[in-house]
Amino acid sequence: MDNQIAIGLDIGGTFIKTALVRGDGHVLHKKSIPIKTTSSHIIDQILLSISLLLKEIKVDQELIGIGMGAPGNVNRLKGTIQGAYNLSGLEDQAIVEIIQKKHSYPIFIDNDATNAAKGEFLFGAGKNCQHMVALTIGTGIGGGIILNGQVFHGITDYAGEIGHMTVVPNGRLCSCGNYGCLEAYSSASAMVDQARQALRRRETSQLETLKADEINGEKICYWANEGDSLCESIVQDVGHFIGLAIANIINLLNIPLVVVGGGVSAGGKVLFQSIDESANKHVLPRLRGTFRVEKALLGNDAGVIGSASAVFMEGLEHTHTL
Numbered sequence: 001m002d003n004q005i006a007i008g009l010d011i012g013g014t015f016i017k018t019a020l021v022r023g024d025g026h027v028l029h030k031k032s033i034p035i036k037t038t039s040s041h042i043i044d045q046i047l048l049s050i051s052l053l054l055k056e057i058k059v060d061q062e063l064i065g066i067g068m069g070a071p072g073n074v075n076r077l078k079g080t081i082q083g084a085y086n087l088s089g090l091e092d093q094a095i096v097e098i099i100q101k102k103h104s105y106p107i108f109i110d111n112d113a114t115n116a117a118k119g120e121f122l123f124g125a126g127k128n129c130q131h132m133v134a135l136t137i138g139t140g141i142g143g144g145i146i147l148n149g150q151v152f153h154g155i156t157d158y159a160g161e162i163g164h165m166t167v168v169p170n171g172r173l174c175s176c177g178n179y180g181c182l183e184a185y186s187s188a189s190a191m192v193d194q195a196r197q198a199l200r201r202r203e204t205s206q207l208e209t210l211k212a213d214e215i216n217g218e219k220i221c222y223w224a225n226e227g228d229s230l231c232e233s234i235v236q237d238v239g240h241f242i243g244l245a246i247a248n249i250i251n252l253l254n255i256p257l258v259v260v261g262g263g264v265s266a267g268g269k270v271l272f273q274s275i276d277e278s279a280n281k282h283v284l285p286r287l288r289g290t291f292r293v294e295k296a297l298l299g300n301d302a303g304v305i306g307s308a309s310a311v312f313m314e315g316l317e318h319t320h321t322l
Ligand SMILES: [Zn+2]
Pocket: 163, 164, 174, 175, 176, 177, 178, 181, 183
């Protein structure tokens, strides 16, 4: 199996990341291409990046497929993406069909957070664990559910939208139009909003030395672990709501593992302590101690390894029929 490889493509907000990934999760070759503005350019860039990677494949290696992850509305079964950053507009982009005109390899497309769950399951914190949920917490919050060693997609393929679990009835407005979703409380964007509001109230913090547009989730996480009381309280609040969502997940699924990844998982000890406290406080008492919350292991390669994992994991079960 060591000679089997997959191409992993991760379409982000500013970069298309691509890699050749071996069947054991090892990244053999990777590239990062800055995204240009229009959708036709992005499709050209995707095709070009695939062609470049194909040249890197050695004669003794067998390419078994191309996996691709993107945010926004990804239709795994039709092979279309809608509203993913610059690959957007309101129209569906028939991305799989376009790629298949040039390359005949099987192509597996999915929501980027669901792919991240596949990567953690096969090669990361969820290795050897048959049931798990992975949360990816960055600008937004996504999730993926693995049950009995397989991805649970749901009937319309939207399973795992944990970022839109209500954690505060009638709470803050969320990007989805509803109120009180986890994403409105625990995403990096929510953290930045809270920090800016606190600074306008003249609360003291190391963040004061930064310009308003320099404040980001990473800096808030860093200062939280350095003892800055404003940043600490923001990260603790974030952890509180993630823990609450995890308690709901555990009550519902009785699984042993929840993996937390994405930029906000840099929140370190302050974040994970507060997640643990909150999850154990809100979960059904007899489920306390039955689960663990772990930081995702794949780090910066989570996107490309996750996309390649879609090939390794779903290659056999997947067909493009509805
Ligand atoms: Zn929402």
